Amino acid sequence: MSTSRWVKTLIISQAQVSMTYKVSFFISMFVFIFPLLAKIMLWKAIYGAQPAGTTMGGFDMKDMVTYYFVFQMVFELTWCFIDGHEIIPAIVQGGLTPNLMLPVSYIKYVVAKYFAYMFVPRFFTTLALFPPLMVCFSSDISLHLTAASVLLGIVSLIMGCVFAFAYHLCVGLAAFWLENRPPFSDLMVMFLGGMIIPIDLMPAWLQRINVFLPFQYHIYLPTKIIMGKMSVAEALAGLAIQALWVLALIGGVNLLWRRGVKRYQAYGG
Amino acid sequence: MVDMPCISVRELKKDYIVNRKSPGLASAVKNLFSRNNETITAVGGISFEVEEGEFVGFIGPNGAGKTTTIKMLSGVLYPTSGCTEVLGFTPSNRKREFLRQIAFVMGNKTQLWWDLPTLDGIALLRDIYEIPEDQCRASVDLLSDLLGLKKLLNVQVRKLSLGERMKCELMASLIHMPRVLFLDEPTIGLDLVSRKAIREFLKQYNKETGATVILTSHYLEDIKALCERIVFINAGRIVYDGRISDLMSEFAPEVIIKCVFAKPVGEEDLAGLGQLGVIVENSNNVEIGLRVPRSQGPKVASSITSDYDVEDLLIEEMPLDGILERMYVNEPVG
16 A cells, blocks of 8 residues: 555656656657668668568568567567666665665665656657558558457567566666676677567577577567467467566566675765 | 663674776776785774764764764665664664664765655655655654755755755655664765754754764764764774763873963973973963873962962863874874
8 A cells, every 4th residue: 555655656756857858858769760760771672682572581571671660669668778777876876875775665666766757758659659650661561460469469568568677677786796787788688689680580599599598578579479470379378488587587686686785885975 | 671772783894895906908907807806894893882862973084984884774784794783673684664763864865856846855755654744744844944944845956055955855864753863974065054054953853852863074063063972983993982071081181271470480480380291382471381181280270370470270171173183193192
């Protein structure tokens, strides 16, 4: 009861802060368009040089453009900067100290704060930006939504969100040991998670290794489900593994917090 | 039930691991492969107790271990070894019930929201500490009156001056009426008027609520005005723990007798005075300061008044700043 009350006040306070900086925030929301367009042009050139009807990793040209669009949308909806934005500076520069004095969980506090600050505004801007953008590119896109792909896609998207929060909390909390961001933490999610090229195009050996890693359960799985590239059975199996990874990461957050806070040095006076 | 001290510290120790690196790129590359780590003892096994309602000043030079000690008492830092109990809790367990009864005010950190007015920050703290709304409003009224903050409560925190922000910070830290208050240089960088206002306020808070207060400050006036007891820490150890007045007798074993004679004393009389103590000042053979052992003070004073034609005589303590300055650099005092 009481937890929900302070979380609500925190979210309202943070929403007020977000409104103070709305211009820079909205500009930052458009930045993704440039790399997205670059990728689309690159793949159109690659496919254009091949005989018509060529597929790569099961993707024809329209699938490929659709993949990057949907992937980018899922990325915008789920990506979480909580590590670099909040946790690492707090641990390394000592800003965590005032939070440690409060009789509430820091993890809850920081997630609620971030949720209001970044997540909610991004959520609405993404939903406002993508449909018109996809309409503009409708001749390059083939997206046939079904009830199953939408429903399972939303479930996977929500879990992808929790995944992102938990993963980036773990990355952030590692600063108790490393005093910095763990190397490659974002690159792993981007490369092994299918942001640079679809996982389907990776060499078979890498795909085999990737099955045992968590990265594809963040953005790639929701993307494939929404695109209708997975059967219902495959999607359900994917969701089950995604849920296990989410649980494991939440466990990781708890463990890292409990161990890490003992190492906190409270620098900076 | 036996009366428990509010704070009890036994053999408390904190080590830091520090990486030593010489300046320059070559040494940075070398440091990549072999790190020159060193263990530094910030607090080296200190013990003390504080009773409920006491106002204790932690003093000592920079890097002495004062702030590290306070951070361990408030549960921010885990001690390397030793035992601490505050209000019957082990601070490092950071139990909710413990955190609700303490506050830690840092001169260089803020717990208010930078981009929001103080009142919004306080609304969040009110819900975090589960303070009923009317009680919170009453506390805000009382505290903002005492600190003269009424007009500033609706101003964004980042637009406040340092002194104004510090006062808001103090208010925010106190709305849950903590039983133990840790203050780490709360007056750092403030002007005389603001420092005085904060001092007055702290004195009143301690008197009216009976809260225990631990204060670190480099401003001696703060310490003298507020703390009956001081704990002097140097190089991670307690050098002195007791009343300020007792510090004088322990660390300044001598007093200065200042005499003003009716007419200038002759050479012979001057030699006679030299027999009684060390002449530390002499202005035209009329005003003479004599340093004598504390125990001899009254005896020497009465012999001077009976043997000489004295207009005025004063027994003065050595200045506290001077004593502390010499303690800071580890010089024998007196």
